[in-house]
Amino acid sequence: MELFKRRTTEPKAKEEKGETMTHQTRYYTPPADIYENDEAITLELEVPGVAKDQVSISLEKGVLEIDGKIDPKRYDGYVPLYTEYGVGHYSRRFEVSDAIASDKITASMESGILTIVLPRAEAAKPRKIEIN
Amino acid sequence: MQIRYRDPLTSLMDIQRAFDSVWESPFFGNSISATGAYPPINIFEGNEGKKIIVVTEIPGTGKDQIKVSYQNKTLTIEGEIPAKDKKGAHRIERRSGRFSRRINLPFRAKPDQINAEYADGILSIHLAKAEEEMPQAISIK
Numbered sequence A: 001m002e003l004f005k006r007r008t009t010e011p012k013a014k015e016e017k018g019e020t021m022t023h024q025t026r027y028y029t030p031p032a033d034i035y036e037n038d039e040a041i042t043l044e045l046e047v048p049g050v051a052k053d054q055v056s057i058s059l060e061k062g063v064l065e066i067d068g069k070i071d072p073k074r075y076d077g078y079v080p081l082y083t084e085y086g087v088g089h090y091s092r093r094f095e096v097s098d099a100i101a102s103d104k105i106t107a108s109m110e111s112g113i114l115t116i117v118l119p120r121a122e123a124a125k126p127r128k129i130e131i132n
Numbered sequence B: 001m002q003i004r005y006r007d008p009l010t011s012l013m014d015i016q017r018a019f020d021s022v023w024e025s026p027f028f029g030n031s032i033s034a035t036g037a038y039p040p041i042n043i044f045e046g047n048e049g050k051k052i053i054v055v056t057e058i059p060g061t062g063k064d065q066i067k068v069s070y071q072n073k074t075l076t077i078e079g080e081i082p083a084k085d086k087k088g089a090h091r092i093e094r095r096s097g098r099f100s101r102r103i104n105l106p107f108r109a110k111p112d113q114i115n116a117e118y119a120d121g122i123l124s125i126h127l128a129k130a131e132e133e134m135p136q137a138i139s140i141k
Helices: B007-022
Strands: A002-006 A024-027 A030-034 A040-046 A049-059 A063-070 A077-083 A088-096 A108-110 A113-119 B040-044 B051-057 B064-070 B076-083 B089-092 B099-104 B115-117 B122-128
Touching: A040 A063, A040 A088, A049 A113, B064 B089, B064 B115, B064 B122, B076 B089, B076 B122
Parallel strands: A024 A088
Antiparallel strands: A002 A088, A030 A040, A030 B089, A040 A113, A049 A063, A063 A088, A077 B040, A108 A113, B040 B051, B051 B122, B064 B076, B076 B099, B115 B122
16 A cells, blocks of 8 residues: 655745755755555655754645755855755655554654654554454 | 855866766666766865865765775775665665765875764765965065
């Protein structure tokens, strides 16, 4: 059963293609791994540079929204000489089925990876029917 | 933060990147992505040009799994992002596996003053330019 129906490609109205200028800091769509087993769906997002307390995760009307803020001051006083990647905040939204126990969602952060575990609702867990 | 481009170094580094990316091409069997060398780097200058900071994003690994070395103006970053067994995967966008990148610096660094730190998935390498790279004031007789 696929609980993630599709990735929401049109995030907030003013954003476009994952890169948006807001307060002079861009927004990027973090790469994600999504995998599931019988118990839960696990989501791993790459958000390097985001501290644990700078992440907000919300689930509303079947949309899981993840927002991670970097510290733009980190590069104060540095003059860029050569750049290959852009630096900015992260934002991504996923549509989630209602077969998730929304009150049991847990999240953890390690080495720039945000892991969100979405346990299945009891009613949605696969069940083996014994034949007598 | 504003990212600006400065021409000479950028074009030199682009050439280097193009060469580096050859090793990542499917031909050499080392491919994870063909879009360029991994990890991508940003180079900053601080303290009036005395300090150089090479920053790269390698999320999902640890400081014990990254090796940084410097020899003769070449900085090498290599390591591994452990691949987890992800059964029932819907989407795998993250990169995993071994990586290696050589960066030819356009200056000589003081080998005893290179520091590297890894935090929140970001590897920062701090280098100090060697004395002979700094502008010397010449007195006029």
